[in-house]
Amino acid sequence: MKKEELMRRAIALAVENVRQGGGPFGAVIARNGEIIAEGVNRVTAHNDPTAHAEVQAIRAACEKLSTFDLSDCEIYASCEPCPMCLGAIYWARLHHLFFAATQHDAAEANFDDAFIYREIALPHSFRHLPTEHMTTAEAGEPFRLWNAKTDKVAY
Amino acid sequence: MKKEELMRRAIALAVENVRQGGGPFGAVIARNGEIIAEGVNRVTAHNDPTAHAEVQAIRAACEKLSTFDLSDCEIYASCEPCPMCLGAIYWARLHHLFFAATQHDAAEANFDDAFIYREIALPHSFRHLPTEHMTTAEAGEPFRLWNAKTDKVAY
Numbered sequence: 001m002k003k004e005e006l007m008r009r010a011i012a013l014a015v016e017n018v019r020q021g022g023g024p025f026g027a028v029i030a031r032n033g034e035i036i037a038e039g040v041n042r043v044t045a046h047n048d049p050t051a052h053a054e055v056q057a058i059r060a061a062c063e064k065l066s067t068f069d070l071s072d073c074e075i076y077a078s079c080e081p082c083p084m085c086l087g088a089i090y091w092a093r094l095h096h097l098f099f100a101a102t103q104h105d106a107a108e109a110n111f112d113d114a115f116i117y118r119e120i121a122l123p124h125s126f127r128h129l130p131t132e133h134m135t136t137a138e139a140g141e142p143f144r145l146w147n148a149k150t151d152k153v154a155y
Numbered sequence: 156m157k158k159e160e161l162m163r164r165a166i167a168l169a170v171e172n173v174r175q176g177g178g179p180f181g182a183v184i185a186r187n188g189e190i191i192a193e194g195v196n197r198v199t200a201h202n203d204p205t206a207h208a209e210v211q212a213i214r215a216a217c218e219k220l221s222t223f224d225l226s227d228c229e230i231y232a233s234c235e236p237c238p239m240c241l242g243a244i245y246w247a248r249l250h251h252l253f254f255a256a257t258q259h260d261a262a263e264a265n266f267d268d269a270f271i272y273r274e275i276a277l278p279h280s281f282r283h284l285p286t287e288h289m290t291t292a293e294a295g296e297p298f299r300l301w302n303a304k305t306d307k308v309a310y
Contacts, residue, residue: 007289014297024297044308049223049246068204087239090271091204097286100294109298116245121276131252134162139255142169142179143264153199
């Protein structure tokens, strides 16, 4: 499939998801023009605020391919990913992102994407989310153990 | 439980997770000093790049409380959340974030948190992730349907 067809599929998933009672977002993960996995927004249906279309597609693709590394795949999102989903795309190491609608389109439909982008760029003390850095003696222990571990599975 | 105890629990989860072969991260979600749910990093164990400790804790808390809105809860993270997890915290509407180790501690242990924070703040064309905005006639259709829907479950 060509990239225009893959994007139309992501948008069609979003349209169908609204008809089914879900949020207006769809995503497709492809490799060499072939669809590996699809995702739609399932936040309210699954009581899972992380169940955005891109996250759902990433989870499904990783499960299908038995890997946590999608560096040979690309993602087509019906809308520009929010910071959570963009972070997930980086962690999954997808090699290319295509999107159609923008975060401003999402904001006009009352989704918080643009607000969260602004928040994440701010120092803690300027964010709406009250944030406290608690320094404790134990804080470094998990990393000390991790760094010393010789048989760890890095990611 | 006091907040110092809740944070020590999050760090203890991270330490135990390294011993079990997972990543060095733990998180606790609490309400009025009572633990609602816990999470540890399961990226490599579950082949799920989104299975960070905070995301796991959010999913578990939402499942336990049968809601996608954790606005009466707070989160204790053994390490400063990455952008994906911070986004998830905003979407879950947690009212307070406490963290111990910083994103710079994570970077010293070769985790990409600080890199992803820098990337997300950049315009698309300056990011390492090749990103393409595809404008198509259908792009606005999911939002048009969503805005017109009178019985939608907003989130």
